[in-house]
Amino acid sequence: MSAIALLDCNNFYASCERVFDASVKNKPVVILSNNDGCVISRSEEAKQIGVTMGAPLFKVEALLDENEAEIFSSNYPLYGDMSGRVMNLLQNFTPEVEIYSIDEAFMNLEPRKKSLDHLAESIREKMYKWTGIPVSIGIAETKVLAKVANKRAKKVEFREKGFLNLYRSEKIEAILKDTLIDDLWGIGYRSALKLKANNILTAWAFREMDSRFARRLLTVTGARIALELRGIKCLPFDLSSAKKHSVTCSRSFGQTVSEYSEIKEAILYFLTRASEKMRSQNLAAQSINVFIATDRFRPVPSFYSNTATYSANYATDSNREIQDWAIQTLERIYKPYYEYRKAGIILNGLVPAENLTKRMFDDAHFEKQHKLMKAIDEVNKKFGKDTVRFANVNPHGSWKMKQTRKSQSYTTNWNELLRVS
DNA sequence: TCTGGGGTCCTAGGACCC
DNA sequence: TCTGGGGTCCTAGGACCC
Numbered sequence: 001m002s003a004i005a006l007l008d009c010n011n012f013y014a015s016c017e018r019v020f021d022a023s024v025k026n027k028p029v030v031i032l033s034n035n036d037g038c039v040i041s042r043s044e045e046a047k048q049i050g051v052t053m054g055a056p057l058f059k060v061e062a063l064l065d066e067n068e069a070e071i072f073s074s075n076y077p078l079y080g081d082m083s084g085r086v087m088n089l090l091q092n093f094t095p096e097v098e099i100y101s102i103d104e105a106f107m108n109l110e111p112r113k114k115s116l117d118h119l120a121e122s123i124r125e126k127m128y129k130w131t132g133i134p135v136s137i138g139i140a141e142t143k144v145l146a147k148v149a150n151k152r153a154k155k156v157e158f159r160e161k162g163f164l165n166l167y168r169s170e171k172i173e174a175i176l177k178d179t180l181i182d183d184l185w186g187i188g189y190r191s192a193l194k195l196k197a198n199n200i201l202t203a204w205a206f207r208e209m210d211s212r213f214a215r216r217l218l219t220v221t222g223a224r225i226a227l228e229l230r231g232i233k234c235l236p237f238d239l240s241s242a243k244k245h246s247v248t249c250s251r252s253f254g255q256t257v258s259e260y261s262e263i264k265e266a267i268l269y270f271l272t273r274a275s276e277k278m279r280s281q282n283l284a285a286q287s288i289n290v291f292i293a294t295d296r297f298r299p300v301p302s303f304y305s306n307t308a309t310y311s312a313n314y315a316t317d318s319n320r321e322i323q324d325w326a327i328q329t330l331e332r333i334y335k336p337y338y339e340y341r342k343a344g345i346i347l348n349g350l351v352p353a354e355n356l357t358k359r360m361f362d363d364a365h366f367e368k369q370h371k372l373m374k375a376i377d378e379v380n381k382k383f384g385k386d387t388v389r390f391a392n393v394n395p396h397g398s399w400k401m402k403q404t405r406k407s408q409s410y411t412t413n414w415n416e417l418l419r420v421s
Numbered sequence: 422t423c424t425g426g427g428g429t430c431c432t433a434g435g436a437c438c439c
Numbered sequence: 440t441c442t443g444g445g446g447t448c449c450t451a452g453g454a455c456c457c
Contacts, residue, residue, distance in 0.1 A: 008439095033443035040439095040443070056442040074443085101439045101446095188437045219449065221436080248445050297442060309432080344444085 002110040003139055003167045004237075006146040007123065009086060010134045010154070012103035013041035016082045017072055019132035020410045028069035032057060035252050035401040036073055045069075073405040081411040085131050093123055098238050106143060108237060120163035137163035140172075143235045144228035147185040148175065148203065176204035176229065186225045191218050203229060243281060243350065249274040250344020253399035256295065257340050263292060264330060266399045268392055270345045271326050272319065278347055279317050279377055284356060286349030287311040288322060290329040295341035306333040309348075317353045318369035319390060343399075 009015060013031040018024055028046035030039045038056045039046075049067045051060050057071075064071060083102045090097045096108035112119055120137045127135050138150025145166055152175055153164040166172055182192045184203050194217055200206050206214070207229035215223035224234035249270035257263060267290060278285060293305035310325040326345060359366055376388045386395045410416060 035441090035443070037442050054442080058441040061441090104439075186437070190436060219436095221449065244446080246446070250444065252443070295442095307433090311431090342443095346445095 001141055001231075002108055003112075003116055004141065004143055004146045005107045005109050005120070005123075005137055005139045006100075006143070006150040007090065007105050007107060007135050007137045008150060009103040010136055011041055011043050012083075012133070013072075013074060013079055014043040014046070015133050016079050017070075017075075018043070019082070020078075021070075024070045028064065028067050029072070030060075030064065030069060031072050031074050032405065033074060035254065036405060037252065040074065071405050077412040078410060082131065082133065086127065086133055086135075089127060089130055090123075092126075093119070096237065096239055106146065106237065109139065116165050116167055117163075120165065124162050135162070138166070139163070140166040141168065141231045142228040142233050144185055144225055145172070145231065148179060148229075151179075151183065173204065176207060177202055179203035181206055184225065186221065191222060194218065243283060243352075245348070245350055247274045247278045247283075247285075247347045247350070248344060249277075250291070250342065251399070251401055252342045253340065254401045255398065257399045258336070258338065260334055260336065262397060262399060263334060263340060263343060264327065265392075265394045265397045266343050267326055267330055267345060268323060268390070269395060269397065270343070271322055272386075272389065272393050272395075274345060274347050275317065275319055275322055275373075276377060276380075278350065279353070279373060282353050283350040284315040284317040284353040285322065285347035286315040286351065287347075288325045288329060289346040289348060290326055290333065290343075291345075292330070292333060292340050292343040294338050300339065301337075304335060304338045308332045311349070314359055315349065315351050315353075315356055316366065316369075318366065318373055320369055321366075322347070323390070323392070 014029045017029060017031065026045065027043075028049055028051070029043040030046050030051060031041035032038065033040045036057060038054050039051055039060065040054070042051050042053065045067075046064075046069060049063060049069075051063065051069075079102060086103075087097065087099050087105060090105055090107060094107050094109060098106040100106055109116060109119060114122070116139050120139060123137060124135055127133060136150055136153045138146045138148065138153050140146040140149050149164045149166040152158060153162060158164050166175065179202060181187055181195050181201055181203060182189075184206065187195070187206075195201075195206065198217070200209055206226055209226055211223055211226055214226045218225075227234050251266070251270070253266070257266070271288075275285075287309055289307060289309045291305070291307035294303050296303065296305075308329045310329045312321075312325060316322060353370065379388050380386065386393075389395070
């Protein structure tokens, strides 16, 4: 039985901003979602003054001003780059690292030369020294228990140490009894309601629950979590950094949009971004899902939301072809007169772009398009986004979000390096 | 035309995560 | 005035096959 660690970066986005801007140390810092809509990351100081996760900016703006907080739009190139540094560093401690999210990774700590506590300490220390990012670590026999340990490690009692080792620990029972069912990884709002209706209020009660009943109530997903709480591994360790199954691009608009031509513009723009990302992983899509929606908070004159899928007989990575799919699909769901607030596309059925099934008729033609797309991607990578683009794509449509508080791309753009004066 | 059991594949929708 | 975006997995149900 091996020990699993879950490492995550504390207040990741806020911490990233701090690495490069000393003037925001020891101040409340918050990072906003796209459109500068709501708070998605908070420094410790911001949490303390009572800014909640997901709070809409307009509701906490006064509070932030009073406390002289720093407010940033999200800067994903920066966070992505910092994430890469963190994950690379982890490989020095064990080859078995599963990157679970931009700021979290599971690690298999076996075999090891040091004690688990010692190992956790040295990982934390090196991470801070080399990347400037503070991290928390939870250690246990399964992923779910490691998650519990990690969460607890952030609480006041363990914050100083920054890690909690529950591997074969007699503390497990007490901690599970003190963990509310709502706070358990994998149990969301819906499942928590069902469990509470059955008087299952804590992680411990869930662990002790009859597993057939757990399965009936929450399907296999829930049953697995209950077993993991007992120390039985059900969630596999995924080292493969597996290829994606889908790529999404969607946005809320900066203002409402009604005209078909503008919605189409937005959709084609999202398509450009998503297919770029797809090709960067050498994948091709076999279907597309298009969705549009009016403002869910202000259903005026009435709420409308719809989605449709186009499935092709072959996969492609050519924008020309996917554009055709997208437009046909959009036409099926677009209705005039509505004030749309959000739209997006999902590319599905991703397969490796090499060795695609040969097409009966226009294979040579497709080969050409494939090469053309690759060439366009190269140019845009070198000279900047949308240097070369399809004429029907407008990267500056009226639907475009506003991002007014973005920090610099310190690590990914030569023109925005940190200046030392 | 109806009748049965057993199987696969696909899709839409739900639930959850960060 | 102002409320994010990008993913995964599971299941039920329809269509189809023998």
